[in-house]
Amino acid sequence: MSTTTAVDPTARARDLLGVSRLTNQALTTWLHGLPGVDQVGCEARAAGLGTRSIKTSSKAWAIDLAISMIDLTTLEGADTPGKVRGLAARAVTPDPSDLTTPRPAAVCVYGDMVEIAKEALGDTGVKVAAVATAFPSGRASRAVKLADTTDAVQAGADEIDMVIDRGAFLAGDYLRVFREIAETKEACGDARLKVIMETGELVTYDNVRRASWLSMLAGGDFIKTSTGKISPAATLPVTLVMLEAVRDWQGLTGEMVGVKPAGGIRTSKDAIKFLVTVSEVAGEEWLDNTWFRFGASSLLNDLILQRQKMATGAYSGADYVADDAPSGY
Known part of the structure; x- marks a missing residue:
């Protein structure tokens, strides 16, 4: 199955x-013609899915799946080559005490760190994702923004995480947002494009739904909640709305x-809530790191601790798990 959009977004949109x-008028009419989101119903459904319990055997599978879905992330102004190499080493060997531990899907860094991450990861199969478009x-x-994207791709990025112009979106200039996504997608070449909507700034679930559809219409391979730099970031109800959109x-x-x-x-408890929601709302096809990711770093620590507990029957001390997660993630 192809994982990239091999069509002309503008022609498809027409x-x-x-x-x-x-x-812009045509996009406005189309986007505002989408069914509205029932806020109370959405939040009640998310809350219900969040209380689902799963069997122990399913929990072990879910923990491994969640680890494999992580984009292990460092996006700080103080990032150094050494820190990025350390994060890459963590991705290659998440738990040195158990080499059966799955590897995360990708390491996500700023564009100027792509070459360092790429070299450190080598042929391990872990992807390099780069934030771009003035993240x-x-x-x-x-x-x-396009130069930012091109530089990261030329440096070897397998995936690009772009941010939309939230000001343009909230002002109703949907055509501007569409064109920016479509042009960024073109600049990606073979790299997959994740479109960050910064849902905490979109305010309403209706806006999240419209931004999701606009991002897909313009050629995004992924829709992503947040930069991790503002609050609220990824919530279960917002993710539910996005999962309905991709379905x-x-x-x-x-x-x-x-x-x-x-x-x-x-x-781990939070991650499993998201996986249950993926299965129930979008479907089992999305339970794969080709189609679902977690933007996180501290999540990996807890997943490994839970994995160790299931294997040994006791929690390892936190000192036995690396704590290299940047703030915001």
């Missing part, structure tokens, strides 16, 4: 919207799009 020319604010010219997008177009909640997911 077809789906039934227009000869893509305009986290998104406040830069389009030329700068319905597949029903409309036949294409799968991934989902990545990021920021604030720190415990």
